[in-house]
Amino acid sequence: MSNQAETLEFQAEARQLLQLVVHSIYSNKDVFLRELISNASDALDKLRLATLVDKDLVADTDDLHVAIEVDRDARTLTVRDNGIGMTRDEVVRLIGTIAKSGTAELLRQLRESADARASQDLIGQFGVGFYAAFMVADRVTLLTRKAGETGGTRWESTGEGTYSIESVDEAPQGTTVTLHLKPVDTEDNLHDYTAEWTVREIVKRYSDFIAWPIRMSVERPGADGEAATSEVQTLNSMKALWARPRDEVDAAEYNEFYKHVSHDWADPLEVVHMKGEGTFEYEALLFLPSHAPLDLFSPQGRRGVQLYVKRVFIMDDCEALVPTYLRFVKGVVDAHDLSLNISREILQQDRQIQIVRRRLVKKVLTTVKDLKANHPERYRTFWTEFGAVVKEGLIDDTDNRDSLLEILSVASTHDAAEPTDLAGYVSRMKDGQSDIWYATGDSRATIENSPHLEAFRAKGHEVLLLTDPVDEVWVERVGEYDGRPLRSIAKGQVDLDTDEEKQQAEAEREQQRQEFAALVEWLGTTLADSVREVRLSSRLTTSPACVVGDAHDLTPTLEKMYRAMGHDVPSAKRILEINPGHPLVTGLRKAHEHGDSTETLTETAELLYGLAVLAEGGELADPARFTRTLADRLARTL
Known part of the structure; x- marks a missing residue:
């Protein structure tokens, strides 16, 4: 006797994914059997583990196996296991819905992928092997009973958007999946899955190593007019x-x-x-x-x-x-x-x-x-897919840090197309260069447009371009490579001049310090709520200003990361560096010396600071005020 069946709808994402699996993804439909056998094997593993953990679990473990049955007349193929089984709620959760993260992103990528092979790779990331049964079946019936329980569950669907589910009083331990097969169609790559040789060949090809016996009853013709006999054979070798x-x-x-x-x-x-x-x-x-x-x-x-x-x-x-x-x-x-x-x-x-x-x-x-x-191509594939994760090891795995640094690959200003490793960077360092320079940011484009890079580009110094969130952390934790410090181009004082260039430039720099001393002091006072210090810059060539941190300051991105993780990190004021050769800065100096109105000077100082923050991809504390001030200033110039 069974209870009344309910008809339920697949979750919207599950329905869309099911249709993609059935109608547009796979060219080799034989894999459905591999997936069903794999699920059955997992169920047997879970039952054996459950009986080890729970000695009171009442379950039959005498002959754990996977059974395959075919009925040529009814055109059905059944895969049965006597494993852990499922409850009614588990059936709904595991088959009727997709409760995994990334569903929407997966569907978007599948729709955008015109390449069938790429689609297969995408679908494979999600592990929805049960749905593959609908590639070869018009209807799928599932009967299951959880080990240790008395009642079972029957589930059935045509894969068209709904499924029926009912509780049943009688069901064998484990799960039985019965496929009501579509007609054979060689053009659609639908083989005769009721044929013994077809099933045997698929099991041998895909599931020979399964640790549990995969059995099927086969008919053998009788000798000398005797009736045909049936015998159960194990189809896989079960060799680990x-x-x-x-x-x-x-x-x-x-x-x-x-x-x-x-x-x-x-x-x-x-x-x-x-x-x-x-x-x-x-x-x-x-x-x-x-x-x-x-x-x-x-x-x-x-x-x-x-x-x-x-x-x-x-x-x-x-x-x-x-x-x-x-x-x-x-x-x-x-x-x-x-x-x-x-x-x-x-x-x-x-x-x-x-x-x-x-x-x-x-x-x-x-x-x-x-x-x-x-194998550089395969390495490139590996690093593209997993490099951001592998770099997490640089933070905590000190025992393997040297090995991780050896396999590290990062973008740099040396070559727009090819990344470099640290050994390659060191081999190209300029005479007298002691530091390995790096820059962090959301993207390569953001870093390359940053004013911090100007002097390095002008002097021909290579800079590593680090764009993964984890980069902010590991470079601080590692600190050096091959005895050479890792230094951010956005921290501390930067002086890329050679000894000869320093001697030639010292007089000019001293003159600039004297000429801009009053402006620097005034800017420091005016912008005291936003910056810790104002100073002349040696890293700027074309931009009017930039904001930098002290050598041991946390970067703004790292501050955000720590706050997102629940850490109470105080906001550190940064340093405003101004370019004494830029017309905006020299014009502001002259206006300050001439005693222009305090309101106009203050507006210009705030705009100068805001431009510096935006230039590095930062966020303004009050974007509306900055926009309003800039618009008013532009209006007065017309």
């Missing part, structure tokens, strides 16, 4: 890929295993296969993805390394195995000497796990270093 020697695994097997553990549709960028021996034995099979997932910067984003103990799945998303700055790494680690019921809390303190973590990190960084040296 990470336990096999690397020379016995081909690229296709690595690629399919990566797609299984990551739910990605694209091949990995690089494979890291390693084995640890000695007092603590383990195997690790890790992958560097070829593109960043949509939740890479989400606080709820997951790390991708799974932990096994003696081939037994222990946990997904094992935070103890990789630092946060390598959270994009996917794969498995199989430890031989851990307890099967070890907790996340214990893992964080386990000495052996810490040893494994250190080795994994060093191996991943060594792999990236090798890409940089020998």
Whole structure:
């Protein structure tokens, strides 16, 4: 007996994504079976883990497996597991809606992508494998019962916008997905998925390494006129890929295993296969993805390394195995000497796990270093996708800081098209140059238009252009490279003259200090609420003024970041530098000497300061006042 069924609508984003999956994304529809088997395998892993954690859980674990059944007459294909199962609420949450961050952004990118392959890569970032069933089925029915519970849930949909769901009194433990298949259509790449050889070939190609038996009942013709017999066969070898020697695994097997553990549709960028021996034995099979997932910067984003103990799945998303700055790494680690019921809390303190973590990190960084040296295109892909995350390691991972600095790639004024590494910058430093100069900002264009860059451009000094938010933090924390200080072009005094140039310019500078002394003092008093100090600039060539910080001041961007994180950071006044060679500044000096009206002089001083703030991409404290003052001044000139 079953309860009355409800008809519900898919969440709007889920409905749009479903239509894209079914009608416009995939050219190879065979992957639907891989996704259903992968989901079934995950359910079996979760049940085994649940029984280890909860000894009171009433569940049948005697023969955990995945079963595939086909009915050629009814044209149905069924994938069944006796794993963890789902409650009614879980069915609605996991299938009827998409409750993950980045949905709207994903849909926007999918709509804008004209390249089918690029669309596949985008969809693969989201992990919606269940929806792939609608590529080959007119109708999908799901029957499930959560392990330890008595009642079950039946779900059904044609994928057209609604689904029905009802509670049922009788259902086997686990989940059964039945696909009511579309007609065979070779032009639309729809094969006969009720054919034994088709199912067998797909399982072998995509799911041979699944740790659970994948079984199917097959018919064998009788001999000498005897009736046909039916026998259950296991279709996969169940060999753990990470336990096999690397020379016995081909690229296709690595690629399919990566797609299984990551739910990605694209091949990995690089494979890291390693084995640890000695007092603590383990195997690790890790992958560097070829593109960043949509939740890479989400606080709820997951790390991708799974932990096994003696081939037994222990946990997904094992935070103890990789630092946060390598959270994009996917794969498995199989430890031989851990307890099967070890907790996340214990893992964080386990000495052996810490040893494994250190080795994994060093191996991943060594792999990236090798890409940089020998495969520049693949390295460029890696850094474009994950560089902003990897730089987070420069802040906290002091043990690997030198290795991270070696693989660092940043834009610079040396070449508009090609980034540089720090070693390349040092090799191009001018004679007598002791500092590595850098500038931070929202974009390359913003930095290149900043007045802070003028003297460096005029003198031919290379400047690193740092545009990721994390750059503001790591350059302060690292401090130096190869014994050379990292210095911001927007902090402290800047003097790029050679010793000979200093001698020639000293007399002129002393004269300027005397000529502008009264104006500098007056500006300091007039703008005291906004600036700490006013001084003549040695870094400006074409702009009238700029604002800078002292050598140890926080930048405005860093102040904002700390406040966003809840820190109480006082606003520090900055220094206004004026260009004694600019007509606006010389004109203001003359007006001040001639005793022009205080109101006019004050207006000009405020405009000068406002222009300096805007020129570096900063924000004015009172934009309306600045706009009004500028408009009034312009009106008086007409």
